[in-house]
Amino acid sequence: MKIFYASIILMVFVFLGACQSEQKVPLNPNGDSELAILMREMFEEGMNMKEAIAKGEHPKVKLKFKDILTADATEPDKAASDVYKAYAQSYISIMEGFENGASNPEELYESMVSNCESCHKALCPGPLVRIKKLKV
Numbered sequence: 001m002k003i004f005y006a007s008i009i010l011m012v013f014v015f016l017g018a019c020q021s022e023q024k025v026p027l028n029p030n031g032d033s034e035l036a037i038l039m040r041e042m043f044e045e046g047m048n049m050k051e052a053i054a055k056g057e058h059p060k061v062k063l064k065f066k067d068i069l070t071a072d073a074t075e076p077d078k079a080a081s082d083v084y085k086a087y088a089q090s091y092i093s094i095m096e097g098f099e100n101g102a103s104n105p106e107e108l109y110e111s112m113v114s115n116c117e118s119c120h121k122a123l124c125p126g127p128l129v130r131i132k133k134l135k136v
């Protein structure tokens, strides 16, 4: 019986995953996925970019953003989907725009945030609350 309860608890934890909730402690018993860690860095980078733009500076890109296509995800099926790949590709193009010294950093920043939101609305709604903080 103990094992039965333990496996129910484990299943609930696995089901919650990174997409369903805002968590400080990793819920995934195997630790955070590469993609979850990359996403947190994307968020931090986004906050730095927002600050730079507010000061009228050109945002600097430090992140290895192309990893969005290769990082292991908590739910690999999601990251393998066409929807995921399409939004990931837009994110890469936008970040390349910044790297190449885009002349319209504000607009590009806004399209970056709406791209975060679109992919999350489609695949992973939990972090949308946090993503709102990136809005200008």
Ligand code: HEC
Residues within 6 Å of the ligand: 017, 018, 019, 033, 034, 035, 036, 037, 039, 040, 042, 043, 046, 072, 073, 074, 075, 078, 079, 083, 084, 085, 086, 087, 088, 091, 112, 113, 115, 116, 117, 119, 120, 123, 124, 127, 130, 131, 134
């Ligand atoms: C191509 C789709 C896609 C795009 C674009 C995207 N995300 Fe995500 N995001 C995901 C998926 C899928 C996960 C779940 C990752 C996992 O658990 O493996 C995730 C997870 C997260 C998390 C939770 C990480 C954690 O602590 O578990 C945050 C925060 C996040 N994304 C922020 C962002 C921000 C900010 C952007 C834009 C700069 C962004 N995302 C763009 C798909 C996307």
